[in-house]
């Protein structure tokens with residue numbers, strides 16, 4: 068067996084609920100595969116220092132074979148040193164009755180500050196995934212305040228929404244979730260996101276069939292389905308009195324795994340990435356697109372036919388991102 072150098076993975080907000088679900092997944096190989104050793108860097112703030120210490124103790128107690136070291140710190144410089152992957156979860160979650168942009172002023176200033184630490188101390192090819200809300204706009208702020216990190220390396224999480232869409236289709240048609248593919252989440256990780264099944268298929272005993280044909284209810288696809296996915300985060304908060312954690316952690320692993328190891332042939336995933344103007348979306352926004360990944364790089368799927376209904380929804384969520392960008396900048400002034 069060839070010895071593999073450990074990959075350093077930073078998780079910010081590691082003492083929080085997503086962090087608590089995420090770090091054991093990373094240490095078990097869920098994110099980077101069963102043969103890839105990891106060193107976990109965990110950052111949280113001073114009031115959470117004891118809880119963070121406790122998480123480190125539990126990681127040691129779990130005796131994970133792939134875990135080659137743990138850095139648990141409240142010092143952002145120490146946390147960022149040499150990291151190859153940064154999963155940015157640190158921040159404040161929304162509570163019942165709030166929109167995700169309501170946590171904007173608290174969270175964007177964190178991303179401005181941590182951008183410089185990553186820029187100065189992370190590995191030069193570090194891949195960044197922003198999870199904390201408002202995820203797209205936090206990623207945009209991070210990109211703007213870390214100009215030397217290549218824009219292709221800064222992404223945000225919409226894979227949870229993508230997985231939620233797969234889950235809803237699988238329940239509706241009564242098929243296994245892994246037989247559903249190529250849904251798309253366009254735009255913002257917010258209630259304006261557009262979950263689109265126009266190009267999605269289901270693997271059946273007689274080949275891949277369009278989701279729309281098997282659902283056979285256009286009205287459901289255009290109304291209830293979209294709003295269930297858009298509102299799923301709020302529904303979880305209502306039920307748990309806390310926002311999604313295990314599904315968010317799992318989606319973060321899916322996002323990084325596919326980015327690093329590649330998407331399966333013939334299928335794509337949704338990632339919040341830097342817009343190059345594809346599909347008429349303003350360049351420079353961090354917008355969720357369908358992407359394929361290969362050799363550690365993502366590429367936006369090109370050439371999909373966009374009907375009028377989709378166009379309107381894709382533009383509406385882009386408009387919200389433009390508004391969020393202005394709001395974020397005013398919070399930082």
Ligand SMILES: NC(=O)C1=CN([C@@H]2O[C@H](COP(=O)(O)OP(=O)(O)OC[C@H]3O[C@@H](n4cnc5c(N)ncnc54)[C@H](O)[C@@H]3O)[C@@H](O)[C@H]2O)C=CC1
Nearest residue numbers: 080082083084085111157158159160198199200224227315
């Ligand atoms: N993009 C997505 O799909 C999802 C995003 N989220 C977002 O993820 C974020 C974290 O959620 P939870 O883990 O549930 O929240 P949480 O409150 O349980 O944990 C957040 C942690 O971040 C820490 N923190 C605060 N400021 C920090 C800073 N400057 N540096 C490092 N750590 C800091 C807190 O001390 C806390 O331990 C929230 O913003 C939430 O809205 C949650 C679910 C899905």
Ligand SMILES: O=C([O-])CC(=O)C(=O)O
Nearest residue numbers: 161167200300301310311
């Ligand atoms: O809804 C929230 O505030 C947490 C989140 O982003 C999600 O569950 O999608």
